Amino acid sequence: MNEGQIVLENVTKNFGGSVAVEPINFEIKAGEFLAIMGSSGCGKTTTLRMLAGLETPSSGEIRLNGERMNELKAHERETPLVWQTLALFPFLNVIENVEFGLKMRGVEKPERTERALKWLKRMEIEQFANRSIDQLSGGQRQRVALARALVTEPPVLLLDEPLSALDANLVVRMQSVLTRLQKELGITFVYVTHSQSEAFAMADRVVIMSAGVIEQIGSPREIYRSPASRFVAEFVGTNNIISGNIKEIKGNTMICNTAFGTIESKQEDRNTRHQKGNDVELVISADMIELSQEHTFSENEIQLQFVAEEFTGSVVTLYFEDANKNELIVQKQQREIEPLELTYGCQIFAHWNPINVFCLPDVKTE
Amino acid sequence: MIFSNWLRRIDGYALTWRLPVIIWQVLFFLAPLVFMIAMSFFLVKNYQMKEAFEFVNWVKIFSKGYFWSSYGLSFGLAFLATITATCIAFPASYCLAFKLSETARRWAIFFLIIPFFTSYLVRTFSWYVLLAESGVINNIIGYLGIGPIKMLNTMFGTMIGYLTLTLPLVIILQTLSMASIDKNLIEASHNLGAGRVRAIFSVIIPSARIGLIIGALFCFILSFGDFVSPYYLGGSNPPTLPILIIDTTKSGQQWPRAAVIATIMMVTLMLVALSAIKIAYKKR
Numbered sequence: 001m002n003e004g005q006i007v008l009e010n011v012t013k014n015f016g017g018s019v020a021v022e023p024i025n026f027e028i029k030a031g032e033f034l035a036i037m038g039s040s041g042c043g044k045t046t047t048l049r050m051l052a053g054l055e056t057p058s059s060g061e062i063r064l065n066g067e068r069m070n071e072l073k074a075h076e077r078e079t080p081l082v083w084q085t086l087a088l089f090p091f092l093n094v095i096e097n098v099e100f101g102l103k104m105r106g107v108e109k110p111e112r113t114e115r116a117l118k119w120l121k122r123m124e125i126e127q128f129a130n131r132s133i134d135q136l137s138g139g140q141r142q143r144v145a146l147a148r149a150l151v152t153e154p155p156v157l158l159l160d161e162p163l164s165a166l167d168a169n170l171v172v173r174m175q176s177v178l179t180r181l182q183k184e185l186g187i188t189f190v191y192v193t194h195s196q197s198e199a200f201a202m203a204d205r206v207v208i209m210s211a212g213v214i215e216q217i218g219s220p221r222e223i224y225r226s227p228a229s230r231f232v233a234e235f236v237g238t239n240n241i242i243s244g245n246i247k248e249i250k251g252n253t254m255i256c257n258t259a260f261g262t263i264e265s266k267q268e269d270r271n272t273r274h275q276k277g278n279d280v281e282l283v284i285s286a287d288m289i290e291l292s293q294e295h296t297f298s299e300n301e302i303q304l305q306f307v308a309e310e311f312t313g314s315v316v317t318l319y320f321e322d323a324n325k326n327e328l329i330v331q332k333q334q335r336e337i338e339p340l341e342l343t344y345g346c347q348i349f350a351h352w353n354p355i356n357v358f359c360l361p362d363v364k365t366e
Numbered sequence: 367m368i369f370s371n372w373l374r375r376i377d378g379y380a381l382t383w384r385l386p387v388i389i390w391q392v393l394f395f396l397a398p399l400v401f402m403i404a405m406s407f408f409l410v411k412n413y414q415m416k417e418a419f420e421f422v423n424w425v426k427i428f429s430k431g432y433f434w435s436s437y438g439l440s441f442g443l444a445f446l447a448t449i450t451a452t453c454i455a456f457p458a459s460y461c462l463a464f465k466l467s468e469t470a471r472r473w474a475i476f477f478l479i480i481p482f483f484t485s486y487l488v489r490t491f492s493w494y495v496l497l498a499e500s501g502v503i504n505n506i507i508g509y510l511g512i513g514p515i516k517m518l519n520t521m522f523g524t525m526i527g528y529l530t531l532t533l534p535l536v537i538i539l540q541t542l543s544m545a546s547i548d549k550n551l552i553e554a555s556h557n558l559g560a561g562r563v564r565a566i567f568s569v570i571i572p573s574a575r576i577g578l579i580i581g582a583l584f585c586f587i588l589s590f591g592d593f594v595s596p597y598y599l600g601g602s603n604p605p606t607l608p609i610l611i612i613d614t615t616k617s618g619q620q621w622p623r624a625a626v627i628a629t630i631m632m633v634t635l636m637l638v639a640l641s642a643i644k645i646a647y648k649k650r
Contacts, residue, residue: 087554104559
């Protein structure tokens with residue numbers, strides 16, 4: 001059997017009466033950068049803590065390299081964790097913090113110091129070796145935490161929102177540090193985050209969790225371009241979710257009646273599962289909608305009124321309404337919309353390619 | 367000129383609020399202390415104290431062998447009580463801090479405060495019932511064919527008294543300091559390969575260091591100056607320094623010599639407290 005390095009099989013976790021994690025199943029391949037993403041309370045941190053042995057699964061099995069590890073205590077595992085708070089020991093200096101794991105494994109002092117120094121050098125903080133933790137900046141502490149976790153050369157590194165306390169530009173820098181480190185070491189990273197940008201920027205695969213259930217597993221691109229459920233579509237990116245009813249299916253083209261009129265969807269595999277007359281939810285990503293001042297006479301075109309905008313750096317989120325006050329969200333680069341000369345209340349035409357319209361698999365049949 | 371500058375800098379509002387405390391401290395702490403030190407240089411003639419400035423009392427006390435053996439005994443007993451209390455309190459505090467729920471911990475601390483509601487003297491005397499030659503404990507072990515064991519009027523008795531006085535306080539201080547340790551640090555040590563025992567020594571003790579040392583310091587201060595336990599449970603023989611002070615004042619009105627002993631005790635406690643605080647708050 002050729003299974004992944006880490007396997008979770010029907011793993012659940014209850015705290016008292018409340019369920020934190022419903023039965024979940026997934027595999028993590030050796031050398032993979034996997035992100036577990038979800039909003040707070042979705043069970044992502046609990047899942048990570050079960051991998052570290054800090055929580056015991058209520059049922060199910062966790063295997064590492066084919067061996068059951070449910071019963072292994074935290075200190076018997078080789079799954080170091082980087083905490084959200086970093087959890088550096090304030091009573092130890094930088095190098096003593098890094099040496100901690102080696103000391104617990106009975107490595108002699110000279111070797112310990114040598115290996116710890118090697119990691120401090122690698123993280124470019126060797127000049128702070130004898131500093132105390134409270135003399136370091138946020139980014140430097142981050143590096144100490146990474147060095148401390150990696151010094152024992154583990155097969156897996158677990159990270160629990162380690163960048164959430166850093167400011168924005170430092171986050172981007174640490175992201176590249178982390179991805180480069182993961183590529184160089186070739187070990188598995190399991191990274192828990194609520195931030196879509198962190199997960200998508202770094203991970204090979206992303207697991208999306210909500211209320212203790214896995215909503216979707218896939219590459220960032222798959223998840224971004226074809227969300228598997230309404231939850232994912234709302235959670236990831238900015239999507240327009242439009243309810244409709246199937247009017248006609250011709251091959252891989254599906255025509256639906258919606259509040260915006262008929263909308264066409266062209267999808268290779270997904271649309272064949274649906275039947276005429278079904279209620280469906282169509283997803284149009286906000287950045288896949290084109291705008292123009294003039295009629296383009298394309299088939300998928302609607303006339304809208306400009307009602308609001310949200311400016312966040314180079315990307316602008318624009319809010320439009322049709323004559324019946326149905327809202328459509330469009331995301332554009334600032335320089336793209338400048339020629340349109342938008343003013344509040346002005347009329348504009350929006351159109352899109354039907355291959356970028358897809359319907360969610362969870363069909364409302366009843 | 368300088369004085370008027372200084373006057374102008376005084377904040378009348380702050381001074382008004384602080385004045386009562388300052389007056390209280392000066393009247394009831396500083397003044398008696400100065401008087402005690404001054405008294406240690408006085409002379410006693412015909413059972414009457416005479417104001418003087420002579421070193422004769424200091425020389426007398428320092429040259430007496432019984433003073434030094436008392437000093438050694440007091441220091442040793444207080445030190446032993448400190449070590450014992452710290453070691454007995456630690457497992458109890460560990461359980462209170464980590465094994466109990468928040469509510470249960472609050473109740474436990476409440477129960478630890480209850481002993482302070484009754485007089486220490488009463489609590490000491492209640493040990494009589496248990497420890498006496500015909501007391502409860504000797505009766506019970508008598509049925510088993512052991513004893514009777516002499517527990518009253520021994521150092522064991524003194525130690526029981528010291529612990530009665532100090533143990534609840536030490537447990538409270540240790541529990542509070544351990545309960546406030548960041549749980550992530552303990553988990554991090556497990557995560558990095560430390561079992562339960564190693565986590566205690568490598569994370570919990572260093573993290574709770576201030577509370578542990580302050581608890582021990584209180585134990586030492588209370589035991590070193592305690593008169594009741596060594597007198598009633600320890601049988602006052604050999605005498606500790608507080609008993610020596612009583613004896614000195616009773617025999618021939620030697621208040622100045624008692625003042626010498628008291629001053630030496632104050633200095634000793636001051637040095638112990640300062641070095642304990644220095645160790646507790648030592649920057650790494």
